[in-house]
Amino acid sequence: MSNRRSFIKKAGLGIAGVGLIGCGNSPINVEKSEDGYTSGTVVKGDRAIDKVALKVTTPLFLPYHSLSTVAEKGGGAHYYKSESFEHNPFTIPASGMSGSPVIVDAKGKFVGFMTSFGFENSTFSFDGVETLTISVSEGQELFIDEKENGDEAWMQYNSIMMKRLNFKPYTSIPKFWGDVEYCTWVEQKIQSKVRRGHFNLLTHDFVETYLDKIIDYGYPKGKMTLDHGWGQFPDGSINSGFGTWHVDPKKFPNFRKTMDMIQNKGFTPGLWIAFPKIHHASSIAQKYPDMLGNWKASGKINKEKDERWLNPKADIFEYASEVINRFYSIGVRKFKIDMSYNTKSDMLHIHKELYRAAKLIDPTIEMEFHVPDIFFTKFTDVTRTNDVWLNDKYDWPARVKTHYEVAFRSSPGRAINLDHIGGNDTSEKALTEKNYLKHLEMYKGKTGYPLVSVLPHHISQKCVDETGDYLWDYAKGERKIISEFYKK
Secondary structure, three states, X not given: OXXXXXXXXXXXXXXXXXXXXXXXXXXXXXXXXOOOOEOOOOOOOOOOXXXXXXXXXXXXXXXXXXXXXXXXXXXXXXXXXXXXXXXXXXXXXXXXXXXXXXXXXXXXXXXXXXXXXXXXXXXXXEOOOOEEEEEEEOOOEEEEEOOOXXXXXXXHHHHHHHHHOOOOOOOXXXXXXXXXXXXXXXXXXXXXXXXXXXXXXOOHHHHXXXXXHHHHHOOOOOEEEEOOOOEOOOOOOHXXXXXXXXXXXXXXXXXXXXXXXXXXXXXXXXXXXXXXXXXXXXXXXXXXXXXXXXXXXXXXXXXXXXXXEEXXXXXXHHHHHHHHHHHHOOOOOXXXXXXXXXXHHHHHHHHHHHHHHHHHXXXXXXXXXXXXXXXXXXXXXXXXXXXXXXXXXXXXXXXXXXXXXXXXXXXXXXXXXXXXXXXXXOOOOOOOHHHHHHHHHHHOOOOOEEEEOOOHHHOOHHHHHHHHHHHHHHHHOOOOOEXXXXXX
């Protein structure tokens, strides 16, 4: 190609009906079908923003659309749209688990953006009937397959994008990345007797008791991740902990001793950190005020109490290097990065700098995120399938299925964490034996490593036993954790 505005014809891709479409300075040359819709072969524009119209069949699958209403919470319906909408998949909040900037219709037609350049005006617009209009700004390009190939088209898109973004799938990884993982989060919640009490339950003794229970079960050893609650809250509020990544000495009088204890019991230490959020009372905001970014993207804002988003234009690399190295030096080898719910174009900068900082400290550090987007994948080791609530008021199995599909398809060549067996809801109505075992069953045979958070004896001995069988089958088996959703 002569420049980024050039176009590749379908013959050059080797797949009939597939085209790369962009916006450039050459004369309009749009090949259309008889009903006026573009065929997906060649589109050349001479305007700053071109419009490409596709005839589609609902529901449309929008892997980037993780925003849900109260009625949809717990299900996966928000990823599917039949009503009209207009979205910019680059600036939409990454609320929970937001995948690649692509759309797949009910028959398998596929369209995806191919560059972050010109993202400001790159939008999908659906009329609620049958027409999807894509705004292609100058410098932007599209991948389109109207042959209803579905997953085949997406895999081809991934392969092209991996080459464009200059990353390759992992073929060899540090052994501990593939180990079973244990995490304190849901266990903290189930032991809490008061609202938000789980943030104050995490201590050295809590961690030791948790590990001893795992050993008593006879489960395989693996990673042990300390979740939210290990750090200080400077002004007494939970939110002030965002940006204060220093250990609470009352809970952990000697954090190195805790890390040593984890290792001595045969586990690899991991640590939860919510880098993307920051509070004005936090230690890092006091030291680096430029780190303070936008206020929360939704809801009423209390500027005295609420946390803010990290400023993506600040020196995040220095901040991340300082924090990650502090904990790496005492034994932490895995970091669970959480709360990446801000605008995706901002989060991309943040993830990139966090990842770069960690890899310069030690390339074997496992960096786990929850934004499974092709543009984020280069700066990710592991994507987790994130937050499922086994509440029967909602179609939670659909959420399990969709979260997995979004992670598997949007993070090719990277590992998957099958997050929180038993989910995040510890109420008696949600965390039943039936729901727990159904959730566990849905993970069997899936690419990814298992994660236990709630200790299953709280539910039943059957849950303890069947979890053990699943974990040992995984630990002794192939340990297939890397998404192969791309064309080899």
